[in-house]
Amino acid sequence: MQQVRHLSIHEYRSAALLKSYGVGVPRGEAARSPEEAYKAAKDLNTNEMVLKAQALTGGRGKGHFDNGLQSGVRLVETPEEVKELSAKMLGHKLITKQTGEAGKIVTAVYVVERKYALTEAYLSIVMDRKNQSTMIIASAQGGMDIEGVAKKDPNAIKKYSVDLEAGVSDDLAFEIASQLGFTKDAIPQGAKTIQTLYQIFKDKDATQIEINPLTETKQHEVMCMDAKFNFDDNAAFRQQEVFSWRDVTQEDPDEVVASKYGLNFIKLNGNVGCLVNGAGLAMATMDVVKLYGGEPANFLDVGGAATPETIEKAFELIITEKNVSAIFVNIFGGIVRCDYVADGLIQATKNLGLKIPVVVRLQGTNFEIAKDMINKSGLKLYVEEDLDEAAKKAVELGGK
Numbered sequence: 001m002q003q004v005r006h007l008s009i010h011e012y013r014s015a016a017l018l019k020s021y022g023v024g025v026p027r028g029e030a031a032r033s034p035e036e037a038y039k040a041a042k043d044l045n046t047n048e049m050v051l052k053a054q055a056l057t058g059g060r061g062k063g064h065f066d067n068g069l070q071s072g073v074r075l076v077e078t079p080e081e082v083k084e085l086s087a088k089m090l091g092h093k094l095i096t097k098q099t100g101e102a103g104k105i106v107t108a109v110y111v112v113e114r115k116y117a118l119t120e121a122y123l124s125i126v127m128d129r130k131n132q133s134t135m136i137i138a139s140a141q142g143g144m145d146i147e148g149v150a151k152k153d154p155n156a157i158k159k160y161s162v163d164l165e166a167g168v169s170d171d172l173a174f175e176i177a178s179q180l181g182f183t184k185d186a187i188p189q190g191a192k193t194i195q196t197l198y199q200i201f202k203d204k205d206a207t208q209i210e211i212n213p214l215t216e217t218k219q220h221e222v223m224c225m226d227a228k229f230n231f232d233d234n235a236a237f238r239q240q241e242v243f244s245w246r247d248v249t250q251e252d253p254d255e256v257v258a259s260k261y262g263l264n265f266i267k268l269n270g271n272v273g274c275l276v277n278g279a280g281l282a283m284a285t286m287d288v289v290k291l292y293g294g295e296p297a298n299f300l301d302v303g304g305a306a307t308p309e310t311i312e313k314a315f316e317l318i319i320t321e322k323n324v325s326a327i328f329v330n331i332f333g334g335i336v337r338c339d340y341v342a343d344g345l346i347q348a349t350k351n352l353g354l355k356i357p358v359v360v361r362l363q364g365t366n367f368e369i370a371k372d373m374i375n376k377s378g379l380k381l382y383v384e385e386d387l388d389e390a391a392k393k394a395v396e397l398g399g400k
Contacts, residue, residue: 006207006208006230006231006232006233007230007231007232007233007236007242007243007246008056008228008229008230008250009229009231009242009245009246009247010030010054010056010107010108010110010245010247011052011054011110011226011227011228012028012029012030012054012108012110013229013245014227014228014229015028015110015224015227017200017204017229017242018200018224018227021196021199021200022196023193023196023197023200023224024189024193024221024222024223024224025223025224025225025227026050026112026113026114026115026223026225027044027112027113028040028044028110028111028112028113029043029044029110029111030054030108030109030110030111031086031108031109031110031111032090032107032108032109033086033090034083034084034086034087034090035083037051037082037083037086037109037111038079038080038082038083038086039079040082040111041076041078041079041082041083041111042079044111044112044113046113046114047077047078048077048113048114049075049076049077049082049111049112049113049114050073050074050075050076050111050112050113050114051073051074051075051076051082051085051086051089051109051110051111052072052073052109052110052111052112053072053073053089053094053106053109054106054107054108054109054110055072055094055099055104055105055106055107055250056104056247056250057094057096057098057099057104058096058097058098058228059096059097059098060072060073060094060096061073062096062097063094063095063096063097063099064094064095065088065089065092065093065094065095065106066092066093066095066103067088067092069085069088069089069092072089072094072096072106075114082111086109089106089109090106090107090108090109091105091106092105092106093105093106094106104250105249105250107247107249107250115215115217115223115225116217116218117143117213117215117216117217117218117225118183118215118216118217118218118220119140119180119181119182119183119186119215119216120142120143120213120214120215120225121138121139121140121141121142121180121181121182121213121214121215121216122137122138122139122140122141122142122143122146122149122211122212122213122214123136123137123138123139123142123176123180123194123197123210123211123212123214124136124137124138124208124209124210124211124212125137125162125197125198125201125206125208125209126207126208127207127208128161131161132164133161133162133163133164134161134162134163134164134198134201135159135160135161135162136159136160136162136168136176136194136198137157137158137159137160138157138158138159138160138176138179138180139156139157139158139180140156140179140180140181141153141156142180142212142213142214142215143212143213143215143225146212158176158179160172160175160176162198164202167195167198167199167202168194168195168198170191170195173191173192173194173195174187174188174191176190176191176194177190177191177193177194180214181216182216182222183216183220185220186216186220186221186222189220189221189222190214190216190222193214193222193224197209197211204229204231204239204242205231205232205234205235205238205239205242206229206230206231206232207230207231207232208228208229208230209227209228209229210227210228210229211224211225211226211227212225212226212228213225213226231243252267254267254317254320255267257313257317258300258313258314258317261309261310261313261314262303262310263300263301263302263303263310263313263314263317264279264282264299264300264301264303265298265299265300265301265314265317266298266299266300267297267298267321268295268296268297268298268299269295269297269323270289270294270295270296270297270298270323271294271295271297271323271324271325271326271398271399272289272294272295272296272297272324272325272326272327272328272394272395272398273297273298273300273318273319273321273324273326273327273328274286274289274296274297274298274299274300274318274327274328274330275300275302275311275314275315275318275327275328275329275330275331276300276301276302276329276330276331277301277302277303277331277332277336278301278303278332279301281330281332282299282300282301283299285328285330285387285391286299288387288388288391289328289391289394289395291391292388292391292392292395293395294391294394294395294398297318297321297323297324298317298318298321300314300317300318302314307340307344308340308343308344308347308348309344310344311341311344311345311347311348312344312347312348312351312352314348315327315348315349315352315354316352319352319354319356324356325356325397325398325399326356326357326358326359326394326395326397326398326399327356327357327358327359327394328358328359328361328390328391328394329341329345329358329359329360329361329362330361330387330390331360331361331362331363331364332363332364333362333363333364333365333366333367333370334364334365337364337365337366337370338362338363338364338365338366338367338369338370338371339366339369339370339373340366341362341370342360342362342369342370342371342373342374343373345358345360345374345381346373346374346377346379346381349377349379349380349381350379354379354380355380356380357380357382357394357397357398358379358380358381358382359382359384359390359393359394359397360374360381360382360383360384360390361383361384361385361386361387361390362383363385371383382397
């Protein structure tokens, strides 16, 4: 079982992708300096603009910056105003409900023409794993917190199952567009936009496309005013252009390093570091650690191609967190041999001068050889064959 991870891209990248498929988006340009933002505003040649901080988080409009500036989405009228506000956004952390106090660094700003809406709807396309298909989620109440809408009025959210291969038929597209509150003049373009969004979803191996709001303007144009795209990391090999848009400044540095070594690594807040092969086993390991009173410090799946080098790198990542007081290694030796893992564990413990206890549970190919190697190493490695006993030991040695 492989962990499903996703690439997120900035709004201006999403807008460019939409535009390349003929989907309506406001005129706009991204900038990485106040001077570039000033030029972008001049090029738009209008006194009705929106300046949007580019950070991979939702709730930008209600967020605030580490320098006290309020809101990452501002209505602006002049290039001078754009330049002044850009200087206060770029390079600063935008703090939202999603980021917490850590915030996200703003790496660019997006200067766009302001459009006035007759209708603001919500539309997203997601994977429906339960039914092995895709789903379109739509609401006439767009332009706001869709979770809040769903809580307040569940009937305002409509869901449409879509066969992955058949796609969105003309009848279904018109049915959905008709539910979004568009006027009769805009429904045909709305239906076409829905079908095109689904085509992008398929073509680009997306896991989510969210448009909020999907707007009908006063000129009866249908436009995507804001877009959130996620793409399946497993498709990176065939979506090279999309994955070239990855902004690693928006990610945890250790998680970026982990990805270079083929490790699936996510930091958590606990004290027991976990090193496991297989996403399903990793989740079970985290659960059993919690069951016995511990808290996982991370999710770390070394996969089926673990080498001594990747195991050492995994240990390095785990011990970067000061809270880690014990490490629990839980490996099922199927594709990867237990003795190969044991060699990696021994090398990593020696090379890193590891002081904290490591509880090792190995099962599978060459387990007896691996157990003998570890026992003869003279290192602070504790071998346990039973999962529950191993978890108990890790929690106990971790001091909680």
